[in-house]
Amino acid sequence: xxxxxxxxxxxxxxGGNAALCAAISAAREGASVLVLEAAPKFYRGGNTxxxxxxxxxxxAATDTLSGPYSEEEFFDDLxxxxxxxxxxxxxxxxxxxxxxxxxxxxxxxxxFQPSLGGTLSLGRTNSFFLGGGRAMLNALYLTAEDxxxxxxxxxxxxxxxxxxxxxxxxxxKRPDGETYVRAGSLVAASGxxxxxxxxxxxxxxxxxxxxxxxxxxxxxxxxxxxLGAAGVDQIGDPTQCHAVAIDARAPEFDGGIITRLDCVVFxxxxxxHCERFYDEGEDVWxxxxxxxxxxxxxxxxxxxxxxxxxxxxxxFMPSCFPPIKAESIRExxxxxELDADALDKTITDFNAAVKPGTFDHMQxxxxxxxxxxxxxxxxxxxxxxxxxxxxxxxPGITFTYLGVRVNKQSRMMMADGKPSANMFAAGEIMAGxxxxxxxxxxxxxxxxxxxxxxxxxxxxSNARNQHTG
Numbered sequence: 001x002x003x004x005x006x007x008x009x010x011x012x013x014x015g016g017n018a019a020l021c022a023a024i025s026a027a028r029e030g031a032s033v034l035v036l037e038a039a040p041k042f043y044r045g046g047n048t049x050x051x052x053x054x055x056x057x058x059x060a061a062t063d064t065l066s067g068p069y070s071e072e073e074f075f076d077d078l079x080x081x082x083x084x085x086x087x088x089x090x091x092x093x094x095x096x097x098x099x100x101x102x103x104x105x106x107x108x109x110x111x112f113q114p115s116l117g118g119t120l121s122l123g124r125t126n127s128f129f130l131g132g133g134r135a136m137l138n139a140l141y142l143t144a145e146d147x148x149x150x151x152x153x154x155x156x157x158x159x160x161x162x163x164x165x166x167x168x169x170x171x172x173k174r175p176d177g178e179t180y181v182r183a184g185s186l187v188a189a190s191g192x193x194x195x196x197x198x199x200x201x202x203x204x205x206x207x208x209x210x211x212x213x214x215x216x217x218x219x220x221x222x223x224x225x226x227l228g229a230a231g232v233d234q235i236g237d238p239t240q241c242h243a244v245a246i247d248a249r250a251p252e253f254d255g256g257i258i259t260r261l262d263c264v265v266f267x268x269x270x271x272x273h274c275e276r277f278y279d280e281g282e283d284v285w286x287x288x289x290x291x292x293x294x295x296x297x298x299x300x301x302x303x304x305x306x307x308x309x310x311x312x313x314x315x316f317m318p319s320c321f322p323p324i325k326a327e328s329i330r331e332x333x334x335x336x337e338l339d340a341d342a343l344d345k346t347i348t349d350f351n352a353a354v355k356p357g358t359f360d361h362m363q364x365x366x367x368x369x370x371x372x373x374x375x376x377x378x379x380x381x382x383x384x385x386x387x388x389x390x391x392x393x394x395p396g397i398t399f400t401y402l403g404v405r406v407n408k409q410s411r412m413m414m415a416d417g418k419p420s421a422n423m424f425a426a427g428e429i430m431a432g433x434x435x436x437x438x439x440x441x442x443x444x445x446x447x448x449x450x451x452x453x454x455x456x457x458x459x460x461s462n463a464r465n466q467h468t469g
């Protein structure tokens with residue numbers, strides 16, 4: 001039973017990877033820690049439940065990684081996917097700290113498996129959790145509990161007391177009523193606002209009604225709004241987010257990784273008017289998969305269709321829903337309720353533009369088109385081998401990038417430019433410091449783990465100084 005009358009050294013709001021890393025880190029520094037998770041126990045962990053891997057710099061191959069991934073290469077990849085829209089000092093620090101994270105995470109009971117290959121192309125850069133995100137979470141929760149961390153589920157923060165950048169306490173709504181929690185330091189690790197459709201509509205307009213939320217329904221941004229109202233500086237664009245193309249048949253919330261589609265590079269993607277709208281073969285999939293949600297969001301009715309043929313069916317991890325199948329392109333158009341003449345012309349024109357090359361689905365190849373308004377620059381093969389397949393896709397929002405500004409100690413910065421007295425942040429709620437836009441596979445877990453460990457350590461030190469000051 002959680003003792004809510006006690007004044008804790010560190011209060012952690014959130015229950016995912018960043019929150020647990022912060023709680024464990026603070027507890028290992030000797031702090032008393034309370035974790036408030038808004039979700040019921042079964043749904044604990046936010047978006048971490050649906051993750052699979054983490055991207056960390058490392059100097060050599062390991063049992064689960066096929067080769068080295070230097071800090072500079074990691075930074076170059078980050079600069080490429082964000083278009084330079086990142087805080088370079090914080091990003092370089094995060095990447096340097098990530099070199100320790102695989103060992104540190106393993107010390108907290110998390111186990112890894114050999115990396116997956118194929119379309120993902122992550123065998124060298126990303127470590128995969130044995131059992132996936134839920135197994136990782138279970139290990140972190142077990143370690144936190146063993147360290148004496150108190151954990152309250154269905155505990156939603158409804159208001160905060162913050163005076164001149166100092167956190168004093170929070171009102172918490174629980175099934176048995178409201179309670180008030182006091183703490184020496186705060187770590188906010190409560191995610192973004194992607195499950196708040198009304199907030200999404202403020203920036204995206206009516207298009208947001210057609211968005212699907214890949215993760216938890218509990219990430220509504222309430223803590224982020226409270227912190228902004230309390231004078232914490234915000235960073236990021238509310239329309240920037242980790243958004244991928246997911247199966248349009250997925251549920252509105254919590255579809256997770258099994259609704260993601262990794263077959264874009266093997267076919268063509270058309271909108272409801274049967275028009276291609278972007279280069280499907282621009283780069284290897286882990287560096288480009290997260291642009292497709294925004295691309296589809298910009299299409300009429302926020303819907304698109306991935307079209308491919310039998311030659312590509314075995315080359316990617318499928319959705320949990322079967323692809324729509326037909327013996328001809330015209331029949332496929334009918335099943336998709338698309339204009340058969342228009343789709344047939346798009347595919348015919350595409351096939352005519354394909355140049356000879358050596359297809360290699362494991363890396364950038366020389367299979368391309370020539371003469372189209374939008375060229376396909378790699379993995380371009382004629383779509384001609386029956387049966388033909390399609391997946392309908394919509395924007396799947398993973399997490400939003402608007403968040404709180406932090407410094408290298410994960411301390412929140414106030415709007416007046418001064419650091420907060422005792423408030424820290426980790427994970428998606430501060431990801432906009434690193435991710436101004438774009439995404440590369442596994443970076444969200446890197447942000448959560450690195451800044452979570454720092455936030456917990458610094459929050460514990462801050463609380464200890466209050467005791468001795």
